[in-house]
Amino acid sequence: MNMRKTGDRKNRTGSDLLLRIIAGTILVCAGLFFWSANAVEITVDRAEPEPGGVRYYFTVKNWTEFDHDVRSWCDIAAWKEAPCAIEFGALRTPLDIEGIVLSASGWAIQHRSSDTMGSLLTKLSKRGFWVPYSSSVLVPNEKITNSLCIGVKATTIIVAASPSWAPCTPVGQHQLVSCEPALQQKTVSMGNVSPDTLRQGNAPIKTFTIDVNCVGHTGSGAGSVRMYFLGDFTSPGFLSLDQLPGTAKGVALRLKNQDNSDLRFGRNYIQPIPKQHGEGNFEVYTYTGNAQYQKTTNDISSGVANASLTYAIEYN
Structure with a gap:
């Protein structure tokens, strides 16, 4: 046989x-997930298996240059003015910085202490970032967990600086x-x-x-x-x-x-x-x-x- x-x-x-x-x-969870820290919204659109892992497709939206009531992600990452890098990626859990898997794109801007989410978007737009922004991240099988989430990594480009993450969106639990x-x-x-x-x-x-x-x-x-x-x-x-x-x-x-x-x-x-x-x-x-x-x-x-x-x- x-x-x-x-x-x-x-x-x-x-x-x-x-x-x-x-x-x-x-079947994967494909609902809307709202970030509590600001007006930005992220959707996990779909997931497709690839050799060695799963590729998650996501979209960033509901972010405008008029969002001046929330401080910039880079302000969260740095207490002083410094160059700042913005990247999207996935973490095994919201607090597992060692489990970062980044998507292909990233943008570097000069952060000012007075920056808001609106002014951050203005600076990113000059670097080629537009909302809505759609991308994907390939997560290896060994890093896929029930707590897997997609978020934004803000890194201050100075020596010995640690990256921080905006609230991380779960890709969905209890789904195969x-x-x-x-x-x-x-x-x-x-x-x-x-x-x-x-x-x-x-x-x-x-x-x-x-x-x-x-x-x-x-x-x-x-x-x-x-x-x-x-x-x-x-x-x-x-x-x-x-x-x-x-x-x-x-x-x-x-x-x-x-x-x-x-x-x-x-x-x-x-x-x-x-x-x-x-x-x-x-x-x-x-x-x-x-x-x-x-x-x-x-x-x-x-x-x-x-x-x-x-x-x-x-x-x-």
């Missing part, structure tokens, strides 16, 4: 039972970032079975598993990760063999869930996958099933007995 991850809309052939992932829904199969390819051999063994119903039962690795946090409730199956089936639990030259006759693959119930096919029979273990923001979910060759008629002819099955993952 051959289980292999493939990309969307890509068909590959293999021997025995071939499982493919065809769908996945990435991404899930994918643990292995690109997994083979479960069904073995060779004689026609007489099939007629007697004594073909060996093979247990197989599908591990799903998730980066993020699915919450404590059951049913956070779910799976359903699609295939060429003749009745509940019976998967037809691939019709290729040399295929055996009078045989089907009987599939059952771990509780020994017949595996049913289609979105209407979606089922939760139990979580096996997790640490930090990494969780592993495992589907366990059983496969067995069974006769569909006593008129059995020998041959290759491969079958193909498709599964889809949904999560929240």
Whole structure:
């Protein structure tokens, strides 16, 4: 039995039972988050998984040159006049300065003690910064936490100065970032079975598993990760063999869930996958099933007995 991850809309052939992932829904919090310290507003627009991490897209808005009632971020960073750098980025937690991940852009201005948020924006505009400002930051998997937030880093450009952060916007808790199969390819051999063994119903039962690795946090409730199956089936639990030259006759693959119930096919029979273990923001979910060759008629002819099955993952 051959289980292999493939990309969307890509068909590959293999021997025995071939499982493919065809769908996945990435759900992230995408609401508005307001900063209590000033009028500036930030939205976390979406998140997209990339190799090694997740890219968070955000927008800064509701900031005008008339915001003179709140002091400048650089004034928070420096008690005296000095050059100041403004950068956007992500922190693992609002107070974890060591966990900073910055976006690509930054701006340096000359700070004055009388600067407000309005005058800061005027100076930044002369450096190419405009509101609304949209950007993204790629956060490595090892730095993604439930407390991950996006904020503004204000750094005074003087020796031994420590950066400070404006209030940091959370990207959303209890939402799954991404899930994918643990292995690109997994083979479960069904073995060779004689026609007489099939007629007697004594073909060996093979247990197989599908591990799903998730980066993020699915919450404590059951049913956070779910799976359903699609295939060429003749009745509940019976998967037809691939019709290729040399295929055996009078045989089907009987599939059952771990509780020994017949595996049913289609979105209407979606089922939760139990979580096996997790640490930090990494969780592993495992589907366990059983496969067995069974006769569909006593008129059995020998041959290759491969079958193909498709599964889809949904999560929240």
